[in-house]
Amino acid sequence: MAARRLTALTLTAGAALLLTSTPALAEPKPSLEQVQRQVDDLYEEAEADTEQYNGLNEKQGQLQARAGTLQQEVATQQDQLNRLRETLGAVAAEQYRSNGVDPTLQLMLTADADGYLEGAGLQDVAAETQVETLRRLAAQQRKLDQLRDETAAQLAGLDQARRAAAGKKEEVQAKLAKVQSILNGLKAEDRAKVSAGTAGGGAAASRSSSARMPYSGPATGRVKDILTFAYAQLGKPYVYGAAGPNSFDCSGLTLRAFAAGGISLPRTSQAQFGAGKAIARDQLQPGDLVFYYNDLHHVGIYIGNGQLLHAPRTGKNVEIVPYDVMPYAGAMRY
Template sequence: MGKRRKPSPPSRARMAVLTTAVAGGAVLAAGTAHAEPAPNLASVKEQVDKLNEEAEQSIERYNGFQAKQTKLQSDANQLQEKVARGQEAMNEVRTRLGAVAADQYRTNGIDPSVQLMLDSDPAGYLEKAAVQNQVSDSQTAMLKQAQNEQRKLDQDRAEATRTLAELDSVGKQLLEEKKQVQGKLAQAQTMLNKLSAEDRAKINAQESAAKQAAAAKQATEADRASRGAQRPDLNVPAPPASGRAATVIAFAQAQLGKPYGWSKTGPDSFDCSGLTGAAYRAANVKLSRISQDQWNDGPHVDRADLQPGDLVFFYDDIHHVGIYIGDGKMIHAPRTGKNIEVLPISVMPYKGAVRPA
């Protein structure tokens, strides 16, 4: 039998090819195992829109807590000053009582009635002194004053304590709402960051197309109205703005292009109710801080009777507001990441309108 020949070792070139193929397969397998599926564009847009709407609701609640905190802090400061004045008045009465006691001590010793007057309970003194018939008219008047001062002081202290406790509670609610806002905005941004630049551009294009479609719809309604068709529920064309309304709209127009800033009231950025409030302040009219309260800042107006300068509100919980400028359009501060813009009022779920008094 012939000798069996040993197989020759693979050449260096062949080893290189095999190594590359194995490594490539491993990388491919690893990449396949860890690759995340591409996010669905429509689903992402829907979720981001929902998060932004929830964030705006939280922003209006945050604004409400902030306004309440400011008022409570002012009330607490006034009450603390009132308590300090009351304590001074009480100290003055007690000083006078002490002077009477000192005078009697220097002569014949402290009279039992005066000892009662120095009791920490003025009301109790009056009751005891009346029984013993040991009190003069002047002493009675002094003790009644002490009793009144003590009662007012106790009431003011109790009210100050309640106000400070409420202030602390509102401060905690404010911080919690701020966390809610930041969390929702961060979650929305994280979802957008997972999209490609192309998909983000598509979302922006969809929003722009929706605005154009709404504007076109209103233009069609206006054209039908001009041809004698049934008048739509929009005041088209609207009368020109004048007086206070002109001032409000001029202010709002000057803010176009500025960024939305949550809980901001200007001058560099605004949220929705911050913009409407600032515009009306320019016309010397004070509005409430949040949209839900601005809903009650004047008589309600039918949609068919809208006039430039009216406030227009959206969603069932009234968490968004804009300024009507005529022709079915408004100026509003939309949401984080957007700028103040002109938008047809039909783009969002319309709730109603108010003409501030």
């Protein structure tokens, strides 16, 4: 019995020793293609957040402008109200002075009976003026109160928009910081491939071009102005929230390019999609805008021959690529 107990203890100790001496299996290291996919996904999420940030910034600017207009109107209405109050006070004071003496005694004491009678007639006019002034004063006060309420609502909305934009900006920065952390953990050669978007083996990325060149195509009029501006931005860096002159995000580039052609577009890609006339894919012409992804968070300018000029993402520059390198969502003409 003692021998069996000793054997069992020996086996248990040996098993424990084997378990403690066996090294833990390491997590498999992701392939470069997997890293590329992770980075690309983060960039896409950051760009989608960027368009939301742009929309919140645009709303903030609109609210700020409206609040400023309302504040000026409140000041104007307050000034008019003060003037009405002064007028009413003057009328009341005049009536007090006129009614302070018995009318018969006033007639007896005055050396100018005609003047007195004229003044008595003016008292009736003054009474009517007082009533009208009171009406105007009450209406002016109501209008001023409404303006103040509207101004307070606009300022509250402005504060909410500011906080929402700041939160969205933090989300963008967090995703970009995560990308940078991933890149920092790669060897220099691999980092360059992932940064260029070529580590996944995609041929489309290798066909992109950001070389600076002037527009020399057949377009005329507004379209030529749009494309001339867009071509002049080739090679400039993508920066989220930027709309030139030294850097752009995707909708910032289209916004400025179309402004060069005399066409005013909204700030975000989603709003730009809603501002144009839908064009079938096989009807694309130079100067049309092409939109990508289900949420329309990316936009570029079709330049003809199956090519797109766009501001791609953080870490890359304004470039020309085949227009089908991203999930196509639709096209618009303006």
